[in-house]
Amino acid sequence: MQTQLHCLCVLILYLTTGYGQEGRFSGPLKPMTFSIFEGQESSQIIFQFKANPPAVNFKLTGETDDIFQIQPDGLLYHNRALDRETRAVHQLQVAALDAHGATVEGPVPIIIEVKDINDNRPVFLQPKYEGSVRQNSRPGKPFMYVNATDLDDPSTPNGQLFYQIVIQLPKVNNVMYFQINNKTGAISLTREGSLELDPVKNPSYNLVVSVKDMGGQNENSFSVSTSVDIIVKENIWKAPEPLEIVENSTDPHPIKVTQVRWNELDAQYSLVEKEKLPRFPFSINQEGDIYVTQPLDREEKDSYTFYAVAKDEHGKPLALPLQIHVKVKDINDNPPTCPSSLTVFEVQENERIGSNIGTLTAHDMDEENSVNSILVYKIAEQTPRFPEEGLFLVQTYSGIFQLAKHSLRKQDTPKYHLVVNVSDKDFTTHCHVQINVIDINDQIPIFEKSDYGNLTLSEDTAVGSVILTIQATDADEPNTGSSKILYRITEGDSEGCLGIETDPQTNAGYVMVKKPLDFETAALHNIVLHAENPEPLVPGVKYNASSFATFTLTITDVNEAPQFTQHVFQAQVSEDVAIDTKVGNVTAKDPEGLDISYSLRGNKRSWLKIDPVTGEIFTMAPLDREAESLYRVQVVATEVAPD
Numbered sequence: 269m270q271t272q273l274h275c276l277c278v279l280i281l282y283l284t285t286g287y288g289q290e291g292r293f294s295g296p297l298k299p300m301t302f303s304i305f306e307g308q309e310s311s312q313i314i315f316q317f318k319a320n321p322p323a324v325n326f327k328l329t330g331e332t333d334d335i336f337q338i339q340p341d342g343l344l345y346h347n348r349a350l351d352r353e354t355r356a357v358h359q360l361q362v363a364a365l366d367a368h369g370a371t372v373e374g375p376v377p378i379i380i381e382v383k384d385i386n387d388n389r390p391v392f393l394q395p396k397y398e399g400s401v402r403q404n405s406r407p408g409k410p411f412m413y414v415n416a417t418d419l420d421d422p423s424t425p426n427g428q429l430f431y432q433i434v435i436q437l438p439k440v441n442n443v444m445y446f447q448i449n450n451k452t453g454a455i456s457l458t459r460e461g462s463l464e465l466d467p468v469k470n471p472s473y474n475l476v477v478s479v480k481d482m483g484g485q486n487e488n489s490f491s492v493s494t495s496v497d498i499i500v501k502e503n504i505w506k507a508p509e510p511l512e513i514v515e516n517s518t519d520p521h522p523i524k525v526t527q528v529r530w531n532e533l534d535a536q537y538s539l540v541e542k543e544k545l546p547r548f549p550f551s552i553n554q555e556g557d558i559y560v561t562q563p564l565d566r567e568e569k570d571s572y573t574f575y576a577v578a579k580d581e582h583g584k585p586l587a588l589p590l591q592i593h594v595k596v597k598d599i600n601d602n603p604p605t606c607p608s609s610l611t612v613f614e615v616q617e618n619e620r621i622g623s624n625i626g627t628l629t630a631h632d633m634d635e636e637n638s639v640n641s642i643l644v645y646k647i648a649e650q651t652p653r654f655p656e657e658g659l660f661l662v663q664t665y666s667g668i669f670q671l672a673k674h675s676l677r678k679q680d681t682p683k684y685h686l687v688v689n690v691s692d693k694d695f696t697t698h699c700h701v702q703i704n705v706i707d708i709n710d711q712i713p714i715f716e717k718s719d720y721g722n723l724t725l726s727e728d729t730a731v732g733s734v735i736l737t738i739q740a741t742d743a744d745e746p747n748t749g750s751s752k753i754l755y756r757i758t759e760g761d762s763e764g765c766l767g768i769e770t771d772p773q774t775n776a777g778y779v780m781v782k783k784p785l786d787f788e789t790a791a792l793h794n795i796v797l798h799a800e801n802p803e804p805l806v807p808g809v810k811y812n813a814s815s816f817a818t819f820t821l822t823i824t825d826v827n828e829a830p831q832f833t834q835h836v837f838q839a840q841v842s843e844d845v846a847i848d849t850k851v852g853n854v855t856a857k858d859p860e861g862l863d864i865s866y867s868l869r870g871n872k873r874s875w876l877k878i879d880p881v882t883g884e885i886f887t888m889a890p891l892d893r894e895a896e897s898l899y900r901v902q903v904v905a906t907e908v909a910p911d
Contacts (some may be wrong), residue, residue, distance in 0.1 A: 286430045294318055294342070297364055301379040307387060310348040314380075317342035317877040319364035323372045330360035336380065338362060344378070352382040364552075384421035389490040390429055390479045392416045397477075399455070400499040404506065406588045407462040408447075410454035414494060416479040430484025431452075434493060435476035435867060436484055440464070446475060446498070451482065453477075455496065462588075463470040463797040467500040474498070505530050505578060514597045522559035524552065528590055529556050530578040540575045542591075550574060550594075553900050558592065567633045598635035603695030604643050616709075617678045617805065619671050625660070628667040628701060630690040639693060648698070649687040654680070660703065662688060678705040681701065689794070709750035710806045711743040712815050713775075713799035720819035727787040728826045736779040738768075740799035749803035753777070759796035760821070763789060768797075785823050788859065793821040828859040830905040837903070839885075843893040851876070856905035869902040876901060889903040 294316035301417050302314055317326060319342065328338040335357065336824060339342045344362070363374035392414065399412030420426035431453045436444055445461030448454065455475070457465065475496040478490040508526040517523070528537070537552045549562045550572070558576070575589035606628075613626035636641035645662045661672040667690075686701040716739045723736060744750035755768040755777040759850070767782035777799075797817045805811070832854065839852040866883045873896065877888040891899075 290578075290588065292536050297342075297362060297373050297376055299376045299378070301381065303381045303383050304350060305383045305385055306345070306350045306352045306874050307385050310346065312346055314344045314346065317362060318366070319373050320667075322366040324367050325365040325366035325369075327363045327365055327371075327375070328360060329363075329375065330378075331355065331358045332360065333358065336360060347541055350380075350382045352384045352421060353388070356382050356421075358382070380425070384424050384426050385528045386420055386426040386482055386488065386490065388419040388426075388481075390416045390418040390492055392479065392492060392494040395405050395494065397494060397496040398498075398499055399496065401457060401465070402501045402587075403465050403467060403503040404462060404587065405457055405465075405503070407457045407459045410452075410456045412448070412455050412496075412498075414448075414453040414455065414477050414479075414496060416453070416492070418483060420482050425486070427481065428483040430480045430489075432478050432480070432484065433475055434478045437474045438470055440470070444876050445473070448477060451519075453479075455498075457735065465500050467502050470500065471700075472497065472499050503587065504586050505590065507576075508592065510593040510595060512597045513560055513564055515564050515599055516601065517563050517665060521563065522561045524557050525560050525594070526592070527555075527557045527593075528552075528578075529574045530586055534581060535578040536581070536583075538577050538579070539592075540577055540589060542573045542575065545569070548574075550592075552576060560594075564596045566598050566635065567602060570597065570598075570635070598638055598640055600634055600640035600692060600694050602633040604690040604692055605633070606690070606697060606698040606699035607631065610700050610702055612704065613669060614704050614706045615671060615676060616707075617676050617705050618708050619675060621671055621673065621675070623671050625669040625671060625703060628662065628669065628688060628690075628698060628699060630667065630697070632692055642692065644691045645702045646691075647686055648689045651685045652681060653738050660686060669703075676705045678707060681705065698879050706748055707745035707750055709744055709801055709803045710809050711750070712805065712809065713740040713742045713753045714800065714814040715740045715797075715799060715817040718813070718817050720817060722820045722822065724822040724824060725781075725785060726824045726826055727785045729781050729785055731781050731784060734778045734780045735766075735821075738777040738779060738797060738817065740775065740777070740800065740817075742816070743774070744801075750801060751775075752802055753799050754802055756793055756798055756800070758798045758816075760793045761795060766795070766821075787823045787825040791823050791825075793823070795819050795821055825860070830856040830858045830862075830864055830907055832856045832903075832905060841887075841891070843891045845887060845891065847887055847889065849887045850884055852885045854885070854905075856883070858905075858907045862906070862910070863908040865906045865908050867904045867906070869904050871901045874898070875899060878903065 295318060297317045297319050298314065325340045326338045326342045328336060335346050335348055335350065336358065337347060358380035360378040360380060362378050363371045363373035366372050391417065397414050401411045405411065414431065416429055418427045418429060431448050431450050433446060433448050436446060442459055443460045445465055447456055447458045475498065476493055477496055478491050478493045480491045482489040486642050508528065511525055513525060537554060537556050539550055539552050541548055548557060549560055549564060551561055552558050572594040574592050576592055577589045578586045580586055607630060611628055615625050628645065630643055632641040632643060644664055645667045647660065647662055650657055650659065659673050660669055662669050682705050683705045688699045688701055690697050690699050720736060720738060725735060738755065740753050742751040742753055751773040754770055757766055763783065765781065765783045765785055766779055768777045768779050770777050795818060799815045800811060837852055837854050854866065858864055865880045866878050867880060868878050875889050875891055876885055876888060878885050
């Protein structure tokens, strides 16, 4: 018998007071607060108060402004549109009177909050603005402001202003040099403006700035514009051209290498390192002259980047720091170095003449791609010289080794030792290379058995589990690419659920679960395994049936619980809806495709019922918001076992 599984979700039912549903509401006389949008049509009903005998009439007092009235039956209404800018809150009082006009209930406070609508346009404080900015000023730092106001409620989007630059004249290469803070109206330079503003090219700019209300995010926003004229002033605070200083100079230090100048005489100068260094070989005097204080070594550090800072007498920066870049110019003071004490290459014994054996890559600490670091390779000695000298050659500039003469035989000479001269224009270094002659790959891997039988796994078998060990052997030379075995699955695993890892010492293969198994996708897999070498087989030798094996994998089903399309279902309904009103619909699916039966749990007030087949939820009793305004029940989805 199959076990029934089920899952749960939560239904949340919001019960409203019904305000606005029929256009009027009634209730006992008590303190209340109402929110009404300004600008609504007149004769709008707000609420109907009820009072117990002997009350026969109602009286309205307070800030009525001849707008609010109440009828003898307790019906409170307003007779013309409200204006938040005139009065945002009306404080009223309502009392119930008997037939003689005496108060029998109340008076109680009634508050009318006038909600804002967007009925006012923003206004700039000035019809035109003028300002100035210095060339190379700091991007993002405001140099002027534009300001606008709006009479609408600033706590709502209606009164929230959004500034924007609409036009920049001139606009060079379609690049904006100015930017504005869309909330504060602060105008500053963009990064491009900080770099490109030049009073010689364009001494002034004109901006058209717009301001929108409603945060600029509504198509019904009001918008106005103003003109801004900006004068560009010159600033001589400019970074010098990149410097080149020759390493290991023997001239007396310090040596002046460049200078910076602020456009005021009393600036105080200093240098700031971009990165912390063991030694910082530069200084600056109070005239802005920059010096190198000691000889530089390109191999220790090939370039320096630091900043020149100008401050006022209070220590406040006058502008952005200037970046100084120094390149250390190379001299040939380093010999070539070998990649290791011994470089080892392998060559197959049947390799053809001209074949690439390997590359010797020596290094020179002098500047790359310069005459000081161009290396030349030459074979100086071959040991043994059997069967003759010159069996190998090396390309002069690339260091690529090739077989120069006839093929080699491992049984005659299993390895050769070469001395290679590596030279730059002033130095020569001897590097040692060993070339091992290796066996050719003329044997294929052979499985210990062709059929590994039947294997049964449940579909919830953990990913990473080893499910089978396989073994093949190779008669080529051990511990070479010719005898190493790699396994792969060629048939029966189209979803890629399985993988095979090889033990590099034993060539055993471990078949493991790489992705979750799925009974519903395929329950039976006829797996075909292939054993192969990473090295290509020699011509004339091919893989055959001995390099293939099979096994049959059967996946068993695991019964899985139904799943809801969402974990929480919500509905909102008025408390006065009729019985049998539909309030929502839940949906679940069973992974095995079984039918679902729905039921409710925690329906403590018996307000709801559910169709067990469709999942539709209906009211089955009157709802009461005062008893419970947020009603939660659990929906249970249970799979239905087939007959």
